[in-house]
Amino acid sequence: MTIQFNEETFRDDYSFRNSEWAIKRFPFPFHEDSYMYSVNMEQHRGGPEGSVYEKRFDVDEHYVSEMRDRAMVLADDPLRCQSLPHMTLAGWDTLELIMVSKSEDYPDLFELHRDGDRWRWINKPMGIDHTFTFLDETTLPCDPLEYITRQAQGDFAVLDQRDEMLYMDAGMITTQADWSLDFDIGMDFFEWHAPVPLAHEMGIFKRALKFLLNIQQGAPARRLNWTMTVNPLLDTSPENYHKWGVQKTTLTPENIGSKQHLRVELQTFYRLPRSNALLFPIRCYLIAFQDLVSMPKWGRRLHRVIRDLPEELATYKGFIDNRPMMLDYLSKFDDGLPTSPGVFPDLESEPPLQK
Amino acid sequence: MSAAPQKAKPGAEQIPVTVSAVVPLNDLVTRFEFKRTDGAPFPTFSGGAHTVVTMQDDGRTRLNPYSLMSDPADTSTYAISVRRDDQGRGGSLFMHTRVKVGDEMTLTYPVNLFSLDLRARKHLFFAGGIGITPFMSMIAQLERMNGHWELHYAVRTEALGTYVDELRYKFPNKVHVYYDDQNDAIPLESLLDGQPLGTNAYVCGPKGMIDWVHATAAASGWPDAQVHSEEFMAPQPGAPFEVRLCKSDKTIKVGENESLLEAMEREGVEAPFLCRGGACGQCETDVVSYDGEFVHRDHWLDDDQHASGQKIMPCVSRFVGKSLELDR
Amino acid sequence: MSKFQFPESIKSRPVYGTLEPRPGKAHLLIADAEGAEAILDLAAQDADLIAKAHIIFIPKGTDYSDKLRALNPAQYYEGPSYEASLQRLRHVLAHAHQGLQVYLTGTEGLMGQAQNEAMQAGIPHTAIQTEHRGSVARRMQCVHCKGITEDVMHDPFQCAHCGLHLFVRDHYSRRLAAFQGVRVDAEDPGNIPDPVELYS
Numbered sequence: 001m002t003i004q005f006n007e008e009t010f011r012d013d014y015s016f017r018n019s020e021w022a023i024k025r026f027p028f029p030f031h032e033d034s035y036m037y038s039v040n041m042e043q044h045r046g047g048p049e050g051s052v053y054e055k056r057f058d059v060d061e062h063y064v065s066e067m068r069d070r071a072m073v074l075a076d077d078p079l080r081c082q083s084l085p086h087m088t089l090a091g092w093d094t095l096e097l098i099m100v101s102k103s104e105d106y107p108d109l110f111e112l113h114r115d116g117d118r119w120r121w122i123n124k125p126m127g128i129d130h131t132f133t134f135l136d137e138t139t140l141p142c143d144p145l146e147y148i149t150r151q152a153q154g155d156f157a158v159l160d161q162r163d164e165m166l167y168m169d170a171g172m173i174t175t176q177a178d179w180s181l182d183f184d185i186g187m188d189f190f191e192w193h194a195p196v197p198l199a200h201e202m203g204i205f206k207r208a209l210k211f212l213l214n215i216q217q218g219a220p221a222r223r224l225n226w227t228m229t230v231n232p233l234l235d236t237s238p239e240n241y242h243k244w245g246v247q248k249t250t251l252t253p254e255n256i257g258s259k260q261h262l263r264v265e266l267q268t269f270y271r272l273p274r275s276n277a278l279l280f281p282i283r284c285y286l287i288a289f290q291d292l293v294s295m296p297k298w299g300r301r302l303h304r305v306i307r308d309l310p311e312e313l314a315t316y317k318g319f320i321d322n323r324p325m326m327l328d329y330l331s332k333f334d335d336g337l338p339t340s341p342g343v344f345p346d347l348e349s350e351p352p353l354q355k
Numbered sequence: 356m357s358a359a360p361q362k363a364k365p366g367a368e369q370i371p372v373t374v375s376a377v378v379p380l381n382d383l384v385t386r387f388e389f390k391r392t393d394g395a396p397f398p399t400f401s402g403g404a405h406t407v408v409t410m411q412d413d414g415r416t417r418l419n420p421y422s423l424m425s426d427p428a429d430t431s432t433y434a435i436s437v438r439r440d441d442q443g444r445g446g447s448l449f450m451h452t453r454v455k456v457g458d459e460m461t462l463t464y465p466v467n468l469f470s471l472d473l474r475a476r477k478h479l480f481f482a483g484g485i486g487i488t489p490f491m492s493m494i495a496q497l498e499r500m501n502g503h504w505e506l507h508y509a510v511r512t513e514a515l516g517t518y519v520d521e522l523r524y525k526f527p528n529k530v531h532v533y534y535d536d537q538n539d540a541i542p543l544e545s546l547l548d549g550q551p552l553g554t555n556a557y558v559c560g561p562k563g564m565i566d567w568v569h570a571t572a573a574a575s576g577w578p579d580a581q582v583h584s585e586e587f588m589a590p591q592p593g594a595p596f597e598v599r600l601c602k603s604d605k606t607i608k609v610g611e612n613e614s615l616l617e618a619m620e621r622e623g624v625e626a627p628f629l630c631r632g633g634a635c636g637q638c639e640t641d642v643v644s645y646d647g648e649f650v651h652r653d654h655w656l657d658d659d660q661h662a663s664g665q666k667i668m669p670c671v672s673r674f675v676g677k678s679l680e681l682d683r
Numbered sequence: 684m685s686k687f688q689f690p691e692s693i694k695s696r697p698v699y700g701t702l703e704p705r706p707g708k709a710h711l712l713i714a715d716a717e718g719a720e721a722i723l724d725l726a727a728q729d730a731d732l733i734a735k736a737h738i739i740f741i742p743k744g745t746d747y748s749d750k751l752r753a754l755n756p757a758q759y760y761e762g763p764s765y766e767a768s769l770q771r772l773r774h775v776l777a778h779a780h781q782g783l784q785v786y787l788t789g790t791e792g793l794m795g796q797a798q799n800e801a802m803q804a805g806i807p808h809t810a811i812q813t814e815h816r817g818s819v820a821r822r823m824q825c826v827h828c829k830g831i832t833e834d835v836m837h838d839p840f841q842c843a844h845c846g847l848h849l850f851v852r853d854h855y856s857r858r859l860a861a862f863q864g865v866r867v868d869a870e871d872p873g874n875i876p877d878p879v880e881l882y883s
Binding site for chain 3: 474475476547548549550551552553554573574575576577578579580581
Binding site for chain 2: 274
C-alpha cells in the first residue's frame with residue numbers, strides 16, 4: 001500500500017494530525033505501568049508488520065511535511081546541520097545506508113541505481129531525481145550528511161569512536177528534545193548527556209556507552225525515549241526556546257486533549273562501515289493525548305506513569321508545572337483495571353474503558 | 356521496550372564464504388581469500404578491522420580473529436594473512452594444513468578495534484612481522500582518501516618480509532623496511548621527533564614492540580591518545596579448572612588447551628564475544644563467588660576490577676583454585 | 684589567594700588541575716592575569732622546562748611581567764588582550780610539532796579559547812594542561828542569538844548582543860569555549876529574578 005502523505009504543519013496553525021493508522025502504530029514507550037531509566041536496548045531487525053519497528057528507516061504519512069518543516073528550520077538557522085571536518089566519510093556512509101535501506105524497503109517510493117561510483121537516486125515523494133558520484137562531494141549540492149538527511153525523517157547524530165569513547169562530531173538536528181547540536185558538537189558521550197539528572201549516578205550512561213561502543217556492522221540496535229511537548233512542534237530547540245517556551249503556559253483543561261502531545265523518540269544505532277563511526281538516528285513521533293487515550297490500555301498506563309514519575313524527571317522533561325492538569329485529564333481514562341505487558345495497544349484483548 | 360524481542364547472538368553477524376585462493380607468501384605466512392558463498396558483495400569496512408574465522412576441526416570448533424588485509428573498498432573479496440604458529444593451540448596450523456580452495460567457512464562481519472583517527476594530519480605506522488596485516492587495509496583506505504601516511508616495518512629476514520616487495524613497489528617513498536638479522540632497528544626516537552602536530556602513531560606487532568613505541572612516544576611528549584596499538588592475545592594454555600555456571604545450572608571443566616569461553620561454547624552455553632582476544636569487553640562476566648586466584652590476561656578490565664574478583668573475561672583469562680561460580 | 688575551588692558539577696563542566704612539568708620537545712605556556720603565579724610555581728619546579736618555553740602572557744592590569752621575564756624563557760610575549768595575541772598563537776601552533784606541551788592558566792575564558800586553538804591544531808584536549816587562577820567570571824554563549832558575552836559575574840545576566848535575560852548553565856562547550864546561557868523568563872515573560880553574583 002502506498003502511503004498517503006499528509007498536508008500539514010508543525011508550527012503556526014499546527015495542522016499536524018495522526019490518521020487512525022498512525023495512532024495504532026504509534027511507538028508507545030511504556031511496557032509497564034511505571035517508568036525509570038534503563039539501558040532498554042534491543043536489536044533493530046524488523047518488528048511486527050506495519051509497525052514503526054519493521055523497516056530500517058520508517059517512512060510514514062508525515063514524511064513530506066516533516067521534510068518541508070526541516071527545510072524551513074535550516075533556512076532560519078543553517079547551524080542545525082554541521083559536520084566536523086573529519087566526519088565527511090561518515091556522512092557518505094550515512095548517505096549510502098539510508099539510500100540502500102529506503103530503496104530496498106520502499107521500492108515504490110525510492111530508487112537507487114548504482115553503476116560503480118556513479119549513483120542515480122530517485123525520491124518520488126519529494127520529486128528528486130539526481131545523479132552523482134559516490135565519495136565526491138563536488139557532485140552534491142551540499143555535504144552528504146545534509147543531502148540525505150534533508151530527505152529522511154528524524155534527527156541524525158553521527159558519533160565518532162575513539163579511545164573507547166563516542167564523540168558527537170556531526171549531525172542534522174531539527175526535531176530535538178531541547179538540545180543544541182551547535183553547542184554540543186565535539187562533546188563526548190558523558191558531556192552531551194551532562195544535563196540529564198539521576199542517570200549518571202545510576203551508572204546508566206556508563207553501561208549505555210559500553211553497549212554502544214560494541215555495536216557492530218550488520219547488527220543495529222534500538223531503544224525508545226520520550227518527553228512531553230505542548231502543540232505538535234518538531235523544533236523544540238534551545239535556540240528557539242525563547243519563542244516556544246511560553247506555549248507551555250497555554251494549556252487549559254479544555255484544550256489539553258488536543259494540545260498536549262506525548263513525544264517519543266525511536267532511537268536506532270548503526271555501525272558505519274568506512275568510517276567506523278556510529279550513526280544515531282533519533283526519530284520523533286508525536287501524538288495528542290486525545291488520540292493516545294483512544295487506546296484504552298495506553299490511557300490507563302500513561303496516567304499511572306505520569307502520576308508516579310519522580311519529580312526530577314518531570315522537571316527535566318519540562319512538564320512539572322503542567323503535571324497536575326495532565327493528571328486531571330488522564331485520570332478520566334484510568335479505570336484501575338490491570339494492563340497487559342508490552343508496548344502494543346492489544347485492542348482485541350484489552351477491555352474498553354469502564355467509566 | 357520489547358517491540359520484537361530477539362535474543363542477541365554471541366559474536367558479530369556471520370557471513371558464509373568459500374575459499375577462493377590460498378597463496379603461500381613465505382615459509383610462515385599464507386594468504387587466504389574468500390568470496391561470499393551467496394555471491395552477494397561483502398560489506399565494505401574500515402582499515403584496521405578484523406574478522407573471526409570459524410574452523411570446523413574434526414568436531415572441534417575453532418574461532419580465531421584475523422585482521423582483514425584486503426582493500427576495504429573491494430566488496431568482491433576478503434583476505435586474511437595467517438602466520439603459522441607451531442607452538443600455538445592449532446588454529447593457524449589448521450588454516451595452513453587443512454584449508455583448500457573451494458572449502459566453505461564462515462567469517463564474521465568486520466569488527467574494528469584498531470581504527471584510523473580520521474582527524475590525524477598524518478598517520479605513522481609501525482609494524483612488526485605479521486603485525487603488517489591491519490596496515491595493509493589502512494593504507495588502501497588512506498590512498499583513496501589522499502591521506503598522509505608513512506610505514507616503518509620491522510621483519511626478521513628478507514625471506515620473511517611479508518608483502519615487503521609489493522609495498523615497496525607501490526609506495527617507494529612511504530615504506531621503510533628494517534631487517535632484524537642485519538641489526539637494522541627502527542630509529543624510533545628520531546622518527547617521533549619533528550612530526551607535524553596532529554600526527555597519530557599506530558603500532559601492531561609483538562608486545563615488546565608495542566610497549567616500546569608507547570614508552571618512547573610518552574617520553575617524547577606525545578599524547579597517549581595519539582598512539583594506537585593492537586595486540587591480539589591468543590588464549591594461553593593453563594591448568595584445567597572447574598567452573599559452576601549459575602544461570603545455565605551447569606558445572607563445566609575447562610581443559611588445559613582451551614579457553615573458558617571455548618569450554619562454555621563446547622557445553623552449549625551461549626556467551627557473547629567479539630574479538631576473543633581480551634580487547635573488546637563483550638564477554639565480560641560477573642563472578643558470583645570464588646575461592647582461589649584469577650589469572651587475568653585481558654586488556655579490558657582495569658587493575659581495580661582485576662583485583663576486585665568480581666569480573667572475568669573468559670576469552671583469555673583463567674582461574675586457579677578451589678571453586679569458581681560465574682553468572683552465566 | 685588566586686586559587687578557587689569550584690564546586691562539583693555536571694560532566695560537561697571543565698575541571699582544572701595543577702600545572703606539572705611533563706616531558707616534551709617544546710613547551711607553550713599561555714596565561715592571563717593571576718595565571719602568572721601558576722607559571723612561577725611551575726618554573727620553581729623545573730627551570731629547564733622554562734628555558735625551552737614560549738610564554739604568552741596577557742597581564743590584564745596585573746604586574747607579573749617582570750617576574751615572568753626574569754624566568755628567561757626561550758620566547759616571551761606580552762599582549763594587551765587575548766584577541767591581540769591570537770594571530771601569534773595560531774602561527775606558533777601551525778608550525779609546531781608532536782611533542783609540544785601546552786600549559787594554560789588564568790581565567791576560564793582564556794584557558795577555554797586557547798585550548799580550542801590547540802585542539803584545532805591537532806592536540807587532543809586531554810593532553811592539554813590547565814590550572815585556574817584569578818577571576819571566576821565566565822564566558823557565556825547566548826543559545827538564542829549565539830553571541831558571546833565575556834566576563835559574566837552574575838546569574839541571570841543580560842546578553843550583550845540580543846539583550847535577552849539569560850540564566851547561567853554549567854553546560855560547557857569546548858569548541859565554543861563558553862558556557863550556555865538560556866532565556867530565564869521564557870515561560871513567564873518579564874519575570875526576571877534578581878541577579879546573584881556567581882559562587883556568592
